Amino acid sequence: MLNARIKLRHLQAFLEVARQRSFARAAERLSITQPGMSKAIRELEDILGTSLFERTARGVALTQAGLTLLRHAGPAMRALEEGVGALGEEERSARWLRVGALSTVESRLLPEALRRWHAKGSDDGQGRFAEVGVNVVTGSSAFLLSRLRRGDLDVVVGRMTEAREIQDLAFEHLYYERLLLVVRAGHPLAGVSPLVAEDLSVYPWVVPPPQTTLRQQLDSFCVRQAMTLPSRLLETLSLSISRGYTQGSDAIWVAPEEAVVEAIGRGELCELDLAIEQQGGSVGLCRNASLQSCLALEAFCETLREVAAD
Structure with a gap:
């Protein structure tokens, strides 16, 4: 009581x-x-x-x-x-799908999943999701998982299994993704092989902020390589800021593979010949099992699975 x-x-x-x-x-x-x-x-x-x-x-x-x-x-x-808000109101046909997005899925997985999900809802003859809006919140895993636990988000998508806040939330693995060291085309280290850690210390770095799951992996890499990050650091989770800074400087960007694979394919960025991790981290979706689900959320999670499988 x-x-x-x-x-x-x-x-x-x-x-x-x-x-x-x-x-x-x-x-x-x-x-x-x-x-x-x-x-x-x-x-x-x-x-x-x-x-x-x-x-x-x-x-x-x-x-x-x-x-x-x-x-x-x-x-x-x-x-x-x-419950208080429902008093005296009729059930509304429209609602919001509230999605937490980590930087690891901002470039490809999440945009494609949202596009397919909306297309499904519009093309099934019933318009099931035509009136459902999507609110996407970005940030660190700690921030997003805390909001999921409070019930402020319906699902969080990204790489988060290392976060202590995940605890008893329900995580579903979709695929593995690596962190890469990337530089602009024409960078002095582009194409150099083999590379050693001491070759990297003279350049500025673009890195995830402290207390994030991606930074934990970078810190582990530095311990294994017996290296210390240089004092010239840009700490951000913003992909657009990271990409713009890297392409306009000699910076080394610690980037999620999804965020840079297309730019590498076009020759705009180059992956350095020094692996931060081999397999990568588990990217997936996380939900709060204590919260009531809905058809829109279930359909969106299924679409995430389909896109990940592709």
């Missing part, structure tokens, strides 16, 4: 701090003072008898107890919001 001392404001404050990873930003989003936000979280922790957050250099992070509460509180709050 739910403790009667736990109020709706406690759960709203908890979920917003978990979402923002900051007491100050959470307070701003809920239009309350930061002391008021801190008080609400402190009251909730006192009621539960455990700490929900721990302070880090980048803000606050959920403790194990916080992650457990988030797994249940997020979907419960969303169900409550949907």
Whole structure:
């Protein structure tokens, strides 16, 4: 039975701090003072008898107890919001499909899957998905998986099995994809073989940000090669920024294979002869089994499987 001392404001404050990873930003989003936000979280922790957050250099992070509460509180709050919103309203024919996309699938898998999915819904004679919009949210695996756990997303697509936030979410493997070291055509290292790690240290690098699954693989590569990344780093998950910077400089880009395979084929980019990983990481789709599914989501997941198989 739910403790009667736990109020709706406690759960709203908890979920917003978990979402923002900051007491100050959470307070701003809920239009309350930061002391008021801190008080609400402190009251909730006192009621539960455990700490929900721990302070880090980048803000606050959920403790194990916080992650457990988030797994249940997020979907419960969303169900409550949907129930209140449904009062006095007729069932609407249109809805949104909410998709989280990691950079590993932004270039080919996801655009093609969305195109086929919409085409299926329009061509089946029933127009099943003609009124269904798609909202695509991009970001790191930690950010997207946290939103999936709260019920803010229907599915997350990409390479994420190394993320600690995946935990009890349901992941389905689609295919493996490698990280590549790529440079512009005409780069001094293009075509050089064999390459050793020390050849790379004099150039700037374009890399995934810290605390991402792709950066973890890069860090492992650096340990194996006994090398340290240069100080001239561009940290971003944006494919367009990475591509533009790489093609206009001597930078070395740590890129998902999907994002660069066509440019390599056209001779615009070159893969360096030094492998970060052999097989690559598992790209797939992740869902929250505690959330109710729908026909549109099931059809979209099936389309992802078809495109991946192709």
